[in-house]
Amino acid sequence: MGADDPYYVKSVEKTFAVLGAFTPEHPRHSVSSVAAAADLSRAAARRFLLTLCDLGYLSSSGSLFELAPRSLDIGSAFLATLSLPTLAEPHLKALAAELGETTSLCILDGMHVVYVARVAPPRLVHVSVNVGTRFPAWATSMGRVLIAALEPEAREAHLNAVELKPYTPHSVSTLDELRAEVELAGSRGWARVSDELEGGLRGVAVPVSRYGSVVAAANVSLQMHRDPDESLEETVVPLLRSAAQRITADLNIR
Known part of the structure; x- marks a missing residue:
């Protein structure tokens, strides 16, 4: 299935290419920058x-455009029907309270991980990672x-x-x-990434399964000054695994 199939509507592809140009790093665009990002002519981008x-999906101010609140409708309908975040949240909250660290749940979407649930303890300084945030999968635990x-x-x-x-x-x-890091994650059942995606931060993750298939990853984000890497397997991983097992158990009775 793809662009060569008779059902394929190129205008739909172009519409989502335009919407996809608006990111946390580039929340506002001119006609010219959208044309470049979406590979369109300037006239087409303007239309x-x-x-x-x-x-109602975009708003404009002068020559700049940005996403409007109605754009949330696209993702909120998906999240509303996805039982995974709802089932996971109580367990993520309990783990965040126990460790005093931020906990999350992510799914794999193409080459990226997407946050579908995230809980931060009240004491932590806010970090601009929210539900729907995407990161390159290879660079995260x-x-x-x-x-x-x-x-x-x-x-x-x-x-590849x-x-x-x-x-x-x-x-x-x-x-x-x-490849070696991925193989290690598979063999031991958990992954750690230290100081790779952003300086000063570490992440530890374990799989969450449904009916024997991995459907998500549960994660704890840690500051670099916390327990040394060598001790995480004894201090953090068991608690994270226990939370993931409880999420898996809830998923398997749905």
């Missing part, structure tokens, strides 16, 4: 932008757990499609290194 404004759970052919295809980027000096820099 799409104005139509989306008329429909959640992503490595989820990549490891893919069937061998799909896992290899995913790894990764575009490595040095987010920090500690980011994995070669495909062989990444």
Whole structure:
């Protein structure tokens, strides 16, 4: 299935390319920047932008456009029908309170992980990661757990499609290194990423399953000054695994 099939509507693809240009890093766009991001002519980009404004999905101020509240409708309907975040949240809250750290649940969507639930203890300074936030899967502990759970052919295809980027000096820099990290995550059943996606932060993740298949990853975000990496398997991983097992148990009775 794809663009060559007779049912395929190119205008729908272009519409979502325009919407997809608006990201946390680039929340406002001009006609020209949307045209470049969506690979459209300037005239076509302008027509799409104005139509989306008329429909309420975008708003404009002068020459700049940004997402409007109605754009939330696209994702909220999906989240409302997804039982996973609802079932996971009480267990994530309990774990966040026990550890005093932020807990999350992510799913794999193509080359990215997407946050579908997130709980931060009140004492923590707010970090701009919310439900719906996406990160490159390869650079996160959640992503490595989820990549490891893919069937061998799909896992290899995913790894071969990764575009490595040095987010920090500690980011994995070669495909062989990444493959080794993913294999380690699969063999021990959990993954740790330290100081790779953002300086000063670590993540630990374990899989969440439904009827024997991994469907998500539960995660704890840790400051670098907390327990040394060597002790996380004894201090954090057992509590995280226990929470993931409770989420899995709830999923399996639905």
